[in-house]
Amino acid sequence: MSLESLNTSYINGKWVEGKSQNTYNIVNPYDGSVLSKVRLATVEQLREAFEIAKEAQKSWAQSTAEERRIVIEKAIQYLNENREEIVSIVSQETGGSVLKANVELHLALEVMEEALKFTDEIYQIKEIPSTTDGKVNHVYKLPLGVIASISPFNFPVNLSMRTIAPAIALGNSVVHKPDIQVGMSGGTILAKAFEAAGLPKGVFNVVLTDIDEIGDEMLENRHSSLISFTGSTAVGRHIGEIAGRNLKKVALELGGNSPFVVLSDADVDQAVNAAIFGKFIHQGQICMIINRMIVHQDVYDQFVEKFVERAKQVPYGNPRDPKTIIGPIINERQMQKALSLIEEAKKEGIKVALEGKREGNVLTPYVFVDVDNSSKLAQTEVFAPIATIIKASTDKEAIELANDTEYGLSSAIFTSNLEKGEDLALQLDSGMTHINDQTVNDSPNIPFGGNKASGLGRFGNPWIVEEFTVTKWVSIQERNRQYPF
Template identity: 65%
Template sequence: MTQYFTLTKSYINGEWVEGETGRVYNDLNPFDDTVVADIKIASKAQLESAFEAANKAQKEWSKNPELRRSVIEKVIAYFKEHQQEIVDVLVAESGSSVLKSNVEVAFSIADLEESLKMIDQVNKATTVDSVIPGKVNKVYRLPLGVISSISPFNFPLYLSMRTIAPALALGNAVVHKADIQTGISGGSVIAKAFEEAGVPAGVFNSILTDIPEIGDTMITNPHSKLISFTGSTGVGKHIGGVAGGLLKRTALELGGNNPFVVLKDADVNQAVNSAIMGKYLHQGQICMSINRIIVHEDLYDEFARKFVERAKQVPYGNPKDPSVVIGPLINHVQMDKALSYIEKAKEAGQELLLEGKREGNVLTPYIFGNVKNDSDLAQTELFSPVVSLIKASSDEEAIEIANDTVYGLSSAVFTSDLARGEEAAVQIEAGMTHVNDQTVNCLSNTPFGGMKGSGIGRFGNPWIVDEFTQAKWVSVQEKDMEYPF
């Protein structure tokens, strides 16, 4: 068993401290339900102490760009040196395939490397023109202070790091809460890397706790200046409501109902290849996963036939096997949800093109065909290897169907006409659209975020700089002013 599963304590103010509630969480391997770690849940008082430590440490941290650079460079080196061990943790704790785990570590390193470019963006001024004689106007970009980071179970390492790395690079301190189901890979691994890199006490804190214990403290603590959250739209709305009442900033990356649009002139074979990847990576448990496949009626039958045949061949089973693509769903609740979506679709008379099966905690692909976009199935974020195929009578209708959802995170368009594809991409109401590629894309130097019910704010450099800093205008009157009274 990897060393990281002994890191069952919270990391607060530079020390590893045992949870004080007396409650123990059994951290399970989602494939076989074996216990990989026993985590003692931290208390609300311990969380509040983490915020106190972060607030105390932040100002000195923000004044030292050389130290920030040194720490982040050492964290990058740590992740590269320990990549295989971290991959093993992700496989065992989150049910990720070996492929997905390696991608996740690579994404995390990329965000750390990109964050190095942000270090010099704070505590410095730019001069702007003035119409007032003798006045010099300067705009300073300053750290916010302490940032609350809340990450989910599906990409626990990366979806934590994409907040933590830029927040720290920009001179903020961080109090981080990973989903307890992936508390080691989403919290303790990161804390260990920063500890080894010499981060000052209090600058980064990782707490292993759960919502029944802490309630809204991650949002309401007075030291928290911004709440960065990745997760469901329902929880995001709650966070936004509470934070709004306190006039606090939020960065919310929420759910998706991501369309994969196949236009009339698309290359069907390549579209199928792409859709298989975008649907079944990590069992469909990604906010960007393809949820609806919308195909022009002229290509629908061919696409459906080939997609079903490919889906039958996707390897499934124990994610420790490097050949496996589809591993377990994260827990039994998620499995029950997926099975309920399937049963309801069957009861509603939805055409079943491929009937999968439950094998232990693994669910194999289910494909429903000729789905109506206003059906419960098509309007639900399935977060599983279940997908809807929808027939469109025209390219224009395909775009209309793609937009007919409360969500707007990621999307894709397939076509042989790249100019037409780009035009369609702009028309789709989503924060991200990929022409001739699948929906699961992420780059550290592009704006990542959604429209509509899929969230507020943008990750990625330089957009995240605006999110995690505040602008301050300083004017210097170099010549005496003459006032009218």
């Protein structure tokens, strides 16, 4: 799979060069080397993709469950057969470790396998009792139409596929815009898979472009029935405003400030093991990443000491080295955000327990301790290997601190009392809570999503079926009805 073959948009079953005068270099964030040069698609090409998707969806909606299942199975086969090359591209393009790239592809394949289970959900009759004599009520789930899909840079294969596979399985068509920084991993590789699988032309379209070229067309196009977006809360609010004005459905998975709560009765060693993984995987560039470690005062010093020692030992450097865990920050803008946050925290007098450093585009672990939960450091979604540790005096205070954020995506509680852990989990205002584990968890058969400013809607089977279909009531009057006038 040559990188040169992955730099064009895929519209109406054809690989097409962008018509913009502007080009974009997809680079390896570790060394800045150019992986591929893309000529950007124009807003006119995007509109064309929506027109084509609208027409293609009409026939795809009439395909059989078996036809949809076969296409997804063949796409799975393609990704498996090309696994080694795909993992290499994902690692190079995202700056993620080989471990992370393998995990990401595995998650995407799980999403596709799960989608096979609900290809027959549409057009199934559900009979509902009627209060009207002689009437039969049938309720159907029908394809929604065209899904506008926008995915981020951090886990582009998985976070794209969790929209694309269910949409296709349920008889919808898709116009997909991956983050151009990872246009191959998040877009064209997936298009190659569905092309090889024989998906009818126009059902899945990938447009390689950026916001300067297309503005809000992905959001405002009259043919899109739902906007599926994973990314920042700020952008999510913008999407929500436009979608609301145009009465479009949304599936928004947005920012996070995930708390990792360690209670006084926790197994500290295991909590540290979990925290190291949940803070530093993919250099902290995950919406679910542990953002705040809230530790009971009884075990605080012990936890801090052990966490800092482990953080010092996390391997960093070139992601192509299989031993590397911490690779590069995705771009210079994100690096400067992280460095600015570090400097501000220091100026505020927040204690540094482990001083990191910048080496090229890699930022090594920083650990701040005795952090005030109201500080900018604690209240900011940190997309970097910067750990924040906060002391709580009681279990009650730990939960209050955990909830004291505008976000509510993922969370975790460590305790030896599982019953207490589950009771407290229900008090955490987040879409997901993991007891005796870290915050970065995903599965295709759970309700994945957040509360508050972390989003709207849920991914995962069967919740995604409700999101990506429209419910239709058909009543049949089998005996003549007597009307009052």
